Amino acid sequence: MLRQYELVERVKAYDPDADEAMLNRAYVYTVQKHGTQKRASGDPYFSHPVEVAGLMTELKLDQETIITALLHDTVEDTLATIDEVERLFGPEVARLVDGVTKLSKIETLTENERAAENLRKFLLAMSEDLRVLLVKLADRLHNMRTLHFIKSAEKRQRIARETMDIYAPLAERVGMYEYMREMQLLAFEQLEPEAYATITGRLAQIRSQEGGQVDAIALSLKQALAEAGLKVEVTGREKHPYSIWRKMAERHVSFEQITDIMAFRVITETAADCYTALGVIHQAWQMIPGRFKDYLSTPKINGYRSLHTSLIYRNSMRVEVQIKTAEMHRTNEFGLAAHWAYKQGGDQPDGQVGWLRDLIEILDTSHDAEELLEHTKLAIYQDRIFAFTPKGALHQLPKGATPIDFAFGVHTDLGSAAVGAKINGRHVPLRTQLVNGDVVEIIKSRNAEPQLSWLGFVVTGKARAAIRRFVRQKERQEVAAIGQKLFDEIVERLPAKIGKKALAAAIKRLDLRTEEELMFAIGSAKVDDRAVMEALVPGSAADLPDPDRWPQQQRAIAIRGLTPGVAFGLADCCHPVPGDRIVGLRQPGKGVEVHAIDCLALANGIDADWLDLSWDARTDGATGRLRAVLYNRPGTLAEMAAIFATNKANVVNLQMTQRDDPFHTYEVDLEVRDLAHLTRIVSALRASDAVAQAERI
Structure with missing residues (x-):
């Protein structure tokens, strides 16, 4: 663990003007606040924030970020408050600490909801100041380094999964590949222990058998480039174990069938030298077609720049070569953090943070915890492709993206108005998957609207969130329209006419806020006729039959x-x-x-x-049929059955008619009183989060 004077000396080494007294005060504050708290490893708890601050000094970040790292757990885990932090260390540090602090004290939320709320607050804070993300990534990296001390295997796996799904991709999206690789490796060890042991064991075996082969290939590359007059630095390494495992899973091959296990890095003096080095290497060794990528002319969305190629070396050995300058290499390893050095003044590079706008839009449109987590994972998806508008604007999308994803990526309004697409000048179905270099033209219409069926093929979180929001709004409008009709019927049965005052009073009595909310509540069967009548004219429902005593015997039809x-x-x-x-x-x-x-x-x-x-008036019910499209997730069928039970409808027949992930379609025969009863049930289904569509057949 870093001692107090060591931490201060590290900061002063790259920022002589740093406030030494404030750094010392922050160090002492975190030690005092965490007191006798212990980590799972048995170390004093304050060792964790100190190590996180040490990671921040390696990135040469400003003193506010260092202090935030020291204090990031005090508000969550001690009696410290944000107000106290602001009084002692200023509003900027307080804002950063609040951004990193998790909402772990929300006891009433489920695990998913709690994780979603933590993520929501984190993303909002990150959008205002990306230093929040840098501290959070360092916090997660140090926690992963000590994860093995946690006794509960279930807890270790949960933390590892969250790291793999959220934090490693976030590190990749801001270009911090060093953090990403270490997080993935540590999470991989917990999530797939057998695969981890097998792959690391095989790599060690290859290393012992082949001796200095990596060094020999690196020397050959350096000699070929030196003979061409290039001054370069060449290093080699085996591929990351998690990267090898992913490749095995994606290609459905064994370890022995993975040929490009070794990767080499060529560091040149200038960008022009990168292309010269590429030419020399391709002349000396045969390149593998389709494996060349130019991230110099078209950098990744996180600012990553490099030339990638794969070669067939001696004895048919395949190796990967990355060519970049020293400056590119630093930016590629530490990404956004490289731009946050104190001397840079902390200006956020626009090119690397545009994707944050999509995340913030997702926060506004996600309906619940599961959607927020799903959409965020999609929005930080790692593997990207490049596509262009007809005017040449470049857009980066996940692999598997479609013209609809592209349209929503350009603008939400364009996605909502899409009715067709052209790829490279040719009309294609909207579900067509894009490939690198496609020119995409979206055909739109004023009367168009997002379709529920699009959820079956879109892959971006932004598109999925926008489509779901529109579908929910449309269904709510339909339910409210049904509610209005039912309300008009209720009003006709009242003993007196009602005016605006009576309606406003009824809305208040029913604990609702607006007339639209009342109509939605009626249409979705959240309030029954008796309650509405009593709210409008107290005492008017006294003589009505109790719906709970509706006869359940065989119905007569006349x-x-x-x-x-x-x-x-x-x-x-x-x-x-x-x-x-x-x-x-x-x-x-x-x-x-x-x-x-x-x-x-x-x-x-x-x-x-x-x-x-x-x-005939003697008829007291019949069998109606409806179709319901449910989301394919646990509990949705039970939720539909609960809606039937709540509305006193007996299921006569239930049949699954279509299984189209992520949806299951059912046809249901129900014994109902009348059309109004069946309409209420359809409305209640449409209002349920478990149901994507519901209609009477």
């Missing part, structure tokens, strides 16, 4: 307009229920078949006599 004794049946094609306008079709030798007036089967020109029918 139809007006039929000759007594004539056999009839309700049509399976439309499943009419009381409240539907109905007609009868009578064919020779058959009974009368009762259809809803808007049944599509009636348009087929059936040769039959038409009878004008209506429901």
